[in-house]
Amino acid sequence: MNPSQPSSPIPEPIRPPMGDAGPARLELLLDLLADEVAGRLQARGATQRPIVAEPAEIPIATVAESAIVADVAAEPTPELPAPSEPESEPILAPDAPPIEQDTEARPSHAAVLLARLALGLLVLVVAINIPFNRHGTTLATALPGSASLVIRNGLLVKEADQPGIYVFRSAQFHWISSLDAFDYYGYRWQDVHIVEPGFLAKFELGAPIHVLLKCSASPHIYRRENDRKRWIVDLPTFSAEGHVWEDVKMVSCEYLRSLPDGDSIPPGRGAPPPPLP
Numbered sequence: 001m002n003p004s005q006p007s008s009p010i011p012e013p014i015r016p017p018m019g020d021a022g023p024a025r026l027e028l029l030l031d032l033l034a035d036e037v038a039g040r041l042q043a044r045g046a047t048q049r050p051i052v053a054e055p056a057e058i059p060i061a062t063v064a065e066s067a068i069v070a071d072v073a074a075e076p077t078p079e080l081p082a083p084s085e086p087e088s089e090p091i092l093a094p095d096a097p098p099i100e101q102d103t104e105a106r107p108s109h110a111a112v113l114l115a116r117l118a119l120g121l122l123v124l125v126v127a128i129n130i131p132f133n134r135h136g137t138t139l140a141t142a143l144p145g146s147a148s149l150v151i152r153n154g155l156l157v158k159e160a161d162q163p164g165i166y167v168f169r170s171a172q173f174h175w176i177s178s179l180d181a182f183d184y185y186g187y188r189w190q191d192v193h194i195v196e197p198g199f200l201a202k203f204e205l206g207a208p209i210h211v212l213l214k215c216s217a218s219p220h221i222y223r224r225e226n227d228r229k230r231w232i233v234d235l236p237t238f239s240a241e242g243h244v245w246e247d248v249k250m251v252s253c254e255y256l257r258s259l260p261d262g263d264s265i266p267p268g269r270g271a272p273p274p275p276l277p
Helices: 023-045 060-074 109-128 179-184 235-240 253-258
Strands: 156-159 165-169 172-176 192-195 212-214 221-225 228-232 248-250
Touching: none
Parallel strands: 156 192, 212 248
Antiparallel strands: 156 165, 165 172, 212 221, 221 228
């Protein structure tokens, strides 16, 4: 189209008679509007290629997923268990301190029980080995238990209802006649086992064990029995009683004088001479 040439005049629309109304008038207006739009599009650029939208390819996976979703949606929804109610927290007083939660791992019940048993056993072992009197006697030796005793040389026993202490020597039990003899032969109180009454009746009893006392300033020899000194009148009696010089313990004359006098050996020989000086 040449711009210098005058544009062709737009024909005026044919107007229907004013008196006609209805569908014919509406169709006429639509036709005129369509012609006007087509003319203007042709004037702006008939050479432009119209854009045609190509159909998008639908991936196979999407189709499969859609089918799965459709199948799942078609299935009935299983009923889920009702959620459990949270445990109610303890109600604290307004001025009470907050409860600290223990985050450390706690030992098992079996481990705690074993630890308590081990502690109790340790306390028991210590308790039965603590001396409970001035002689150092412990529960381990004081508890009656003669059935578990090993009868051997050097075993010290004492019946629960008797004061005497006996030592086992050469298949016999021998009475230890004094504390001096007990100490002289190196016995210890913690080694004495308390046994039930009548225990010694099962065994043969041998000669008592004595200790002989003498001071260096006196020629006399005394035998101590039950906290008393007994004068041995001569050497034949000394030998007849089965004593040896190894049984003689040297002490001070003052100590000998402090001991009360007993009957002589052999008996009936009168008052024992006092230790000299």
